Amino acid sequence: MLRRNLLAAGATVLAAPAFAQNAPIKMTIATGVDPSFAPYYVAREGGFFTRNGLDVTVNTGPSGSAMVAFLIGNQINSAYGAEQAGVSAHLVDPNVVAVAEGTALLRWISVLGRNIENMEGLKGKKVGVARGTGSETFWLSVVSKLNLNPADYTIVNVEAPEMVAALERGNIDAFAVWEPWPTRAMRAIPNTKILVSNEQIQIVRNFVYMNKAWAQSNTEATTRLMRSLVQAQEYIASNPTEAAAQVARFLRQDRAFIAELMTKVEYKMNLTPDSVGNIQLAIDQLRGMNRLSKEVTPAEVIWKDPLAAAAPGRVMI
Numbered sequence: 119m120l121r122r123n124l125l126a127a128g129a130t131v132l133a134a135p136a137f138a139q140n141a142p143i144k145m146t147i148a149t150g151v152d153p154s155f156a157p158y159y160v161a162r163e164g165g166f167f168t169r170n171g172l173d174v175t176v177n178t179g180p181s182g183s184a185m186v187a188f189l190i191g192n193q194i195n196s197a198y199g200a201e202q203a204g205v206s207a208h209l210v211d212p213n214v215v216a217v218a219e220g221t222a223l224l225r226w227i228s229v230l231g232r233n234i235e236n237m238e239g240l241k242g243k244k245v246g247v248a249r250g251t252g253s254e255t256f257w258l259s260v261v262s263k264l265n266l267n268p269a270d271y272t273i274v275n276v277e278a279p280e281m282v283a284a285l286e287r288g289n290i291d292a293f294a295v296w297e298p299w300p301t302r303a304m305r306a307i308p309n310t311k312i313l314v315s316n317e318q319i320q321i322v323r324n325f326v327y328m329n330k331a332w333a334q335s336n337t338e339a340t341t342r343l344m345r346s347l348v349q350a351q352e353y354i355a356s357n358p359t360e361a362a363a364q365v366a367r368f369l370r371q372d373r374a375f376i377a378e379l380m381t382k383v384e385y386k387m388n389l390t391p392d393s394v395g396n397i398q399l400a401i402d403q404l405r406g407m408n409r410l411s412k413e414v415t416p417a418e419v420i421w422k423d424p425l426a427a428a429a430p431g432r433v434m435i
Contacts, residue, residue, distance in 0.1 A: 142168070142171050142172055142173035143171060143172050143173065143336075143338065143339045143342065144172075144173045144174075144175075145172055145173070145174045145175070145195045145196070145339060145343065146174070146175045146177060146194045146195055147174060147175070147176055147177070147194060147195055147196040147197065147198075147343075148176070148177040148178065148179065148185035148188055148194050148196075148197050148198075149176070149178060149179075149182040149185055149197060149198035149199065150178060150179060150180065150181040150182035150183075150184070150185065150198075150199070150278075151178045151179075151180075151279075151369055152182075152296060152297060152298055152369075152379070153297075153298075153362075153365050153369070153376050153379045153380045153383070154182075154221045154223060154226060154296065154297070154324055154383050155182055155198045155220070155221070155324065156221075156350075156354055156361065156365045156380060156385060157198075157220055157221075157326075157347050157350040157351050157354065157385055157387065158176055158198055158347075158350075159176070159364060159365045159368040159369070160350040160353060160354055160361050160364050160365065161174070161346045161347055161349070161350035162174060162176050162368065163364035163365075163367055163368050164350060164353055164361070164364055166346040166347075166349045166350050166353070167343075167346050169346075170342040170343075170345055170346045170349075171342055172339070172342050172343065172346060174343075174346075176368075177194070180277045180278060180279055181199065181248060181251050181277065181278050182197065182198050182199030182200065182203070182251075182324060183199035183200045183202070183203030183248075183250060183251035183252060184199075184203075184251070184277075185197045185198075185199060186199040186203040186204055186206075186207050186214070186327055187203070187206075187207055189207055189211070189213075189214045189327055189328070189329045190207055190210050190211040190214060191211060192213070192329040192331065192332045194329075195328065195329065195332055195333075195336075195339075195343075196217075196326060196327065196328045196343060197326075197327045198220055198324060198325070198326050198327070199251070199252075199324060199325070199327065200251055200252030200255055200322065200323075200324055200325070200400075201252070201255060201322070201323060201325065201396045201397055201399065201400035202250060202251065202252070202254060202255045202400040202403060202404065203250055203251055203252075204216050204325055204327050204397070204400070204419060205397065205400045205401055205404060205414065205419055206250055206404065206409070207327070208414065208418070208419050209404075209410070209411050209412060209414065211329075212330075212418070213329045213330040213331045213332075214327055214328075214329060214330075215327065215328060215329075215330045215419060215420065215421035216325040216326070216327050216393075216397065216419055216420045216421070217325075217326050217327065217328050217333075217344065217420075217421055217422075217424045217425055218325065218326040218344065218347065218386070218387050218388065218389060218424075218425050218432075219323050219324075219325055219326075219386045219387070219388055219389060219390065219392070219393040219396075220323075220324045220325055220326045220347070220351075220385065220386060220387060221323065221324040221383050221384070221385055221386060222321050222323050222383065222384045222386055222392075223252070223296065223316060223321060223322045223323065223324065223382075223383050224316075224317065224321060224382060224383055224384055225315060225316070225317050225382040225383075226296050226297050226316060226322070226382050226383055227252060227253070227256045227294070227295065227296045227297075227315070227316040227322055228294070228295070228300045228312045228313070228314065228315045228316070229245070229256075229257070229260060229292060229293070229294045229312070229313045229314045229315075230285075230292060230293060230294075230295075230300045230303055230304070230310055230311065230312050230313065231243070231291060231292035231310065231311065231313050232285055232291060232292065232303075232307060232309055232310045233291075233309045234291065234292060234311075234313065235311075236313060237264065237266075237313050237314055240271065240291070240292055240313060241270045241271070242270065242271075243271065243272070243291035243292055244271075244272045244273075244274050244289070244290045244291050244292070245257070245271050245272065245273055245274065245290065245291070245292045245293065245294060246274050246275075246276035246281045246284055246285070246289075246290040246292065246293035246294070246295070247273050247274070247275065247276070247293070247294050247295075248275070248276060248277055248278050248281075248295060249275045251278070252296060252322045252324070253278060253293075253294050253295045253296065254294075254403075255322060255399070255400060255403060256294055256316055256319065256320065256322055257273075257294040258403050258406075258407075259316075259319050259320040259322075259399075260294065260314060260319050263318075263319045263320070264314070264319075274289065274290050276289075276290065276293065278295050278296065278299055279299070281293040281295050281299050281303070282299055282302050282303045282306060282307070285303055285307060285310070286306070286307050292313065296322075297379050297382060298375070298379055300312060301375075301379070320399075321392075321396075322396070323386075323392070323393065323396045325393070325397075326347060326387075328340065328343075328421075328424065330421055333421075333424060337427075340424045340427075341424065341427045341428050343424075344424045344425050344427070344428035344429065345428040345429070347387055348387045348425075348428060348429045348432065351385045351386065351387040354380075354385050355385065358377070358380065359377065361380070362376050362377035362380055365380065387425075387429070387432060388425070388432040388433070388434065389420065389422050389425060389432065389433050389434060389435050390434045390435060391434070391435060393420065393435065394416045394420065394435055397416040397419050397420060398416050401414060401415075401416070401419075420435070422435065
């Protein structure tokens with residue numbers, strides 16, 4: 119698995135930077151290694167960060183959600199991951215806030231099984247779920263939407279990049295996760311199939327997060343970051359072929375495969391009532407799992423000022 123500049127668990131806190139006049143502003147941002155996070159990659163590969171006067175290091179890890187935790191204590195400046203990860207990090211450090219909805223995952227997350235015909239056949243089986251990520255958010259939505267009994271399934275905590283190997287070894291019988299892992303599993307393992315996709319259940323969303331204290335102390339850097347991401351999103355929408363090539367180059371993956379995957383999502387860079395609804399869903403799910411250490415509202419988790427400063431028309435809440 120590609121792990122470019124994977125952050126070490128003991129990463130040091132970034133001090134508020136001091137910059138020479140007209141020098142690019144240095145930032146460190148982090149996310150996972152799949153095309154749903156394309157605005158980060160395109161902003162880097164397409165030169166949008168550079169044109170906005172930023173010198174950005176893009177770190178990657180096993181999932182976008184895993185990297186959101188590095189915003190706690192300001193170990194990085196921005197991250198891109200799922201709703202539940204952002205709420206969980208906010209509960210630990212209220213400075214972790216969502217500043218934009220980055221991606222709507224339209225046909226992106228699935229429950230995939232091996233030697234299983236349908237969801238009824240999944241009963242009594244081991245299901246791989248990446249705790250604290252969009253994988254878990256989606257699985258819980260499947261359980262709720264289809265009125266399943268959680269006791270009928272054994273949940274095994276597996277990081278997304280390890281799910282295909284775990285399925286092939288027989289450590290799990292199925293998994294709930296985002297692309298590209300379902301497609302990779304179906305190509306590599308006989309008798310695997312999608313049992314249910316998020317089209318039938320819920321549109322999961324990835325958000326751009328920042329450390330609010332750092333952002334407030336570095337307003338120019340924050341505005342430049344948001345402007346870069348909006349420009350990258352616009353470029354993806356107007357130049358999908360070129361954008362896919364940039365994403366493939368960053369991820370060092372097959373260009374045609376990346377282009378196919380990018381048709382399954384919609385890149386947003388806005389804040390809408392749907393954004394608020396998905397953050398509320400994550401809060402409700404964490405409460406249902408007894409992981410909500412204190413009550414919190416979407417208005418506390420979402421901070422609209424950075425996007426409003428860079429692109430006010432994209433803030434609709």
